[in-house]
Amino acid sequence: ATDSERLWQSLMEMARPGATPKGGVNRQALTDLDRQARDLFIEWCRAEGCSIRVDSIGNIFARRPGTDPNAAVVMTGSHLDTQPTGGKFDGCYGVMAGLEVIRTLNRHDIQTRAPLEVVAWTNEEGCRFAPCMMGSGVFTGQLSEHEMLHQTDTDGVSVADALDAIGYRGSDQVEREGIKAYFECHIEQGPILEDRETTIGVVIGALGQKWFDLTLTGQEAHAGPTPMSLRKDALLGAAEITQAINTIAMRHPPHGRGTVGVLQLHPGSRNVIPGQVKMTIDMRHFDAETLAQMAEELQQAVTDSCQRHGLSAELTPAADFAPEHFAESCVSAVRQAAERLGTSHLDIVSGAGHDAIFMGRIAPAGMIFVPCENGISHNEIENAAATDLHTGCNVLLYAMLEQAGL
Amino acid sequence: ATDSERLWQSLMEMARPGATPKGGVNRQALTDLDRQARDLFIEWCRAEGCSIRVDSIGNIFARRPGTDPNAAVVMTGSHLDTQPTGGKFDGCYGVMAGLEVIRTLNRHDIQTRAPLEVVAWTNEEGCRFAPCMMGSGVFTGQLSEHEMLHQTDTDGVSVADALDAIGYRGSDQVEREGIKAYFECHIEQGPILEDRETTIGVVIGALGQKWFDLTLTGQEAHAGPTPMSLRKDALLGAAEITQAINTIAMRHPPHGRGTVGVLQLHPGSRNVIPGQVKMTIDMRHFDAETLAQMAEELQQAVTDSCQRHGLSAELTPAADFAPEHFAESCVSAVRQAAERLGTSHLDIVSGAGHDAIFMGRIAPAGMIFVPCENGISHNEIENAAATDLHTGCNVLLYAMLEQAGL
Ligand SMILES: NC(=O)NCCC(=O)O
Ligand SMILES: NC(=O)NCCC(=O)O
Numbered sequence: 001a002t003d004s005e006r007l008w009q010s011l012m013e014m015a016r017p018g019a020t021p022k023g024g025v026n027r028q029a030l031t032d033l034d035r036q037a038r039d040l041f042i043e044w045c046r047a048e049g050c051s052i053r054v055d056s057i058g059n060i061f062a063r064r065p066g067t068d069p070n071a072a073v074v075m076t077g078s079h080l081d082t083q084p085t086g087g088k089f090d091g092c093y094g095v096m097a098g099l100e101v102i103r104t105l106n107r108h109d110i111q112t113r114a115p116l117e118v119v120a121w122t123n124e125e126g127c128r129f130a131p132c133m134m135g136s137g138v139f140t141g142q143l144s145e146h147e148m149l150h151q152t153d154t155d156g157v158s159v160a161d162a163l164d165a166i167g168y169r170g171s172d173q174v175e176r177e178g179i180k181a182y183f184e185c186h187i188e189q190g191p192i193l194e195d196r197e198t199t200i201g202v203v204i205g206a207l208g209q210k211w212f213d214l215t216l217t218g219q220e221a222h223a224g225p226t227p228m229s230l231r232k233d234a235l236l237g238a239a240e241i242t243q244a245i246n247t248i249a250m251r252h253p254p255h256g257r258g259t260v261g262v263l264q265l266h267p268g269s270r271n272v273i274p275g276q277v278k279m280t281i282d283m284r285h286f287d288a289e290t291l292a293q294m295a296e297e298l299q300q301a302v303t304d305s306c307q308r309h310g311l312s313a314e315l316t317p318a319a320d321f322a323p324e325h326f327a328e329s330c331v332s333a334v335r336q337a338a339e340r341l342g343t344s345h346l347d348i349v350s351g352a353g354h355d356a357i358f359m360g361r362i363a364p365a366g367m368i369f370v371p372c373e374n375g376i377s378h379n380e381i382e383n384a385a386a387t388d389l390h391t392g393c394n395v396l397l398y399a400m401l402e403q404a405g406l
Numbered sequence: 407a408t409d410s411e412r413l414w415q416s417l418m419e420m421a422r423p424g425a426t427p428k429g430g431v432n433r434q435a436l437t438d439l440d441r442q443a444r445d446l447f448i449e450w451c452r453a454e455g456c457s458i459r460v461d462s463i464g465n466i467f468a469r470r471p472g473t474d475p476n477a478a479v480v481m482t483g484s485h486l487d488t489q490p491t492g493g494k495f496d497g498c499y500g501v502m503a504g505l506e507v508i509r510t511l512n513r514h515d516i517q518t519r520a521p522l523e524v525v526a527w528t529n530e531e532g533c534r535f536a537p538c539m540m541g542s543g544v545f546t547g548q549l550s551e552h553e554m555l556h557q558t559d560t561d562g563v564s565v566a567d568a569l570d571a572i573g574y575r576g577s578d579q580v581e582r583e584g585i586k587a588y589f590e591c592h593i594e595q596g597p598i599l600e601d602r603e604t605t606i607g608v609v610i611g612a613l614g615q616k617w618f619d620l621t622l623t624g625q626e627a628h629a630g631p632t633p634m635s636l637r638k639d640a641l642l643g644a645a646e647i648t649q650a651i652n653t654i655a656m657r658h659p660p661h662g663r664g665t666v667g668v669l670q671l672h673p674g675s676r677n678v679i680p681g682q683v684k685m686t687i688d689m690r691h692f693d694a695e696t697l698a699q700m701a702e703e704l705q706q707a708v709t710d711s712c713q714r715h716g717l718s719a720e721l722t723p724a725a726d727f728a729p730e731h732f733a734e735s736c737v738s739a740v741r742q743a744a745e746r747l748g749t750s751h752l753d754i755v756s757g758a759g760h761d762a763i764f765m766g767r768i769a770p771a772g773m774i775f776v777p778c779e780n781g782i783s784h785n786e787i788e789n790a791a792a793t794d795l796h797t798g799c800n801v802l803l804y805a806m807l808e809q810a811g812l
Binding site: 188189190191192195207209211220221222223224225226227228229230233235236238239240242243246249250253254256257258259260261262263265267268269270271272273274280282284318350351352353375376377378379 | 491594595596597598601613615617626627628629630631632633634635636639641642644645646648649652655656659660662663664665666667668669671674675676677678679680686688690724756757758759781782783784785
């Protein structure tokens with residue numbers, strides 16, 4: 001089995017570049033802090049005898065050869081970049097767990113038939129450069145390499161220039177065909193495992209996502225002299241639609257999600273009736289048809305509210321990801337590994353996007369979730385128990401061995 | 407009667423300092439643009455033979471003597487400062503109408519028994535320095551002169567220093583006792599007169615106001631992995647409370663008002679459930695008891711929503727003005743003037759705060775409203791018809807003459 005202490009130590013060391021006073025990590029993609037983390041990762045992989053390749057979008061592939069030169073590779077990985085208010089585990093855990101698998105095999109002198117490869121994907125978080133999951137998106141052909149290299153941050157720096165600046169614009173051609181399996185360990189980023197007192201989430205797939213931008217326009221007017229009956233208060237529409245989104249998601253349990261995360265009022269003055277509201281809508285479901293129906297219900301709610309409050313609306317799609325159903329081969333490899341280890345587990349659907357989801361489009365993929373404290377992530381107080389992280393890493397080891405063969 | 411053309415010309419000339427490309431005026435209190443407007447006003451008043459006094463908060467009093475040295479003064483006025491996105495009429499109309507009354511009397515060589523006085527109050531809008539109606543508040547003893555002089559703008563400049571900088575920190579003692587009447591012409595800033603196709607609003611009083619700040623705290627969490635049933639979404643509470651505020655106001659027609667003008671989400675990210683919402687609440691009513699009851703209903707709505715959504719709340723008062731009932735002597739002077747002129751009129755309650763409301767606390771006061779286009783003010787597109795402004799000015803003339811005597 002893997003070494004709990006060594007895994008924890010690696011996580012703590014990897015949390016240093018960009019460490020924040022509150023115990024979190026602020027290491028945004030393609031910054032010099034990201035370079036430090038990448039350099040460290042490569043140093044550790046080289047020490048384990050791995051060969052390193054870096055592709056044109058900066059994804060790092062560390063390979064441990066197998067005994068059969070014709071065997072298809074078994075991959076694992078995640079990302080080293082963080083949110084501005086990130087924690088120590090989101091992403092980093094998946095990369096360190098992969099490294100720990102290789103270290104364990106090296107210490108025990110175990111050869112696998114298939115080669116193993118640990119990947120650190122570029123810019124999963126998408127904070128500095130949109131969109132998220134950029135590296136895996138380009139690798140899997142889901143995102144255009146050309147377009148992604150031209151994306152810029154708020155200072156106008158392009159991805160291409162940022163890669164050059166930190167020396168990670170690679171030239172290795174890494175083949176995307178013939179991948180046997182891709183696994184990814186990740187903290188759950190949600191409350192379900194903790195709520196059910198379960199250590200391992202066997203991730204069977206991921207929710208589809210439909211994101212929208214909505215602008216509601218009424219008439220701004222003075223809050224005092226304008227009678228209630230003569231108002232066109234855009235916020236009243238927004239309030240109704242926010243509640244409708246919640247109701248729609250609740251109508252489609254357990255996988256329905258509906259969230260308004262951004263809501264901006266214009267002009268935003270105490271004694272002025274809001275003339276315009278801009279808001280974002282995030283809807284998710286595991287079933288593509290249901291998700292489409294939820295979007296229709298949203299459209300209807302917007303129409304109804306506009307009519308009731310004399311508003312006009314502009315509803316535009318901002319993102320659209322189909323639900324992902326992971327390959328049975330990988331899902332059962334994870335489930336069986338958990339059973340063999342005798343650890344508590346339950347099938348779970350990832351509510352969030354992950355690099356594994358893009359990988360699932362070109363190869364069998366699976367994920368291993370472990371609980372995180374109070375389900376909190378993207379927050380400096382993000383935390384996870386060393387024993388859970390260790391158990392997840394052991395599940396990864398067993399699942400990879402099962403796929404790679406001895 | 408007054409001279410429509412001359413009144414309009416004065417309004418257009420007075421709109422030059424701070425004129426914006428879109429036809430509005432940005433002339434915030436105690437700026438050099440405000441000084442230019444003040445200088446112009448004083449120049450025009452001196453040309454009419456008025457004596458000028460400036461008090462310690464910068465209010466300007468232009469007096470035309472009466473024939474009876476013992477007669478109590480009849481005052482009128484309003485303010486020359488504007489919102490950052492102000493129009494040409496809000497405030498300025500009341501000052502120019504007062505000047506037009508004096509010009510008319512001079513042209514027709516009419517002496518009044520009581521002296522007449524036109525006031526330009528300092529900082530009615532309260533944008534650069536809080537609170538609004540500062541000049542009339544200090545004059546009437548409703549606001550502390552000492553505190554007001556120490557209020558600062560966002561650059562840290564105090565009212566005292568700003569007054570010094572433009573040369574308007576006066577030293578004249580202007581008596582607040584023994585005022586016979588105060589009248590103020592103002593655009594309605596609301597849609598009622600236009601809606602009822604009426605020229606003159608006989609203002610019988612003003613709505614009481616209770617302002618609150620509300621902070622709702624839930625738990626921020628990732629929008630994807632967090633099931634609906636395990637959320638503490640502060641925005642759902644805010645949406646419910648926003649609707650409750652609307653319902654409460656609607657339950658108390660025709661004077662009930664309830665407005666949420668500011669609503670800020672934390673952290674305000676597309677895929678994060680809002681953990682905290684800060685919002686402002688503005689409630690108004692003409693009846694003090696009803697207004698108190700509305701505030702209680704608000705408190706209940708907050709408690710209910712918090713319970714339903716697992717939130718905590720902090721509701722704090724931000725302002726509290728009692729309803730104002732204007733003195734019958736002034737109200738009927740305005741109403742009779744409108745009748746004598748044969749113009750359409752209706753009794754109306756001011757939904758907004760005005761300098762006249764503070765004046766009403768120390769003297770008989772009344773207001774004359776004229777329609778403004780689409781009820782819009784605090785907006786560069788604010789507009790009013792020259793004929794309506796002229797009619798309002800004639801009503802002011804008659805009302806002042808009635809109170810001042812010939
Ligand atoms: N894992 C993660 O935070 N992904 C971001 C995209 C999403 O909202 O699902
Ligand atoms: N007249 C005016 O805009 N007053 C501002 C205070 C209020 O909201 O009533």
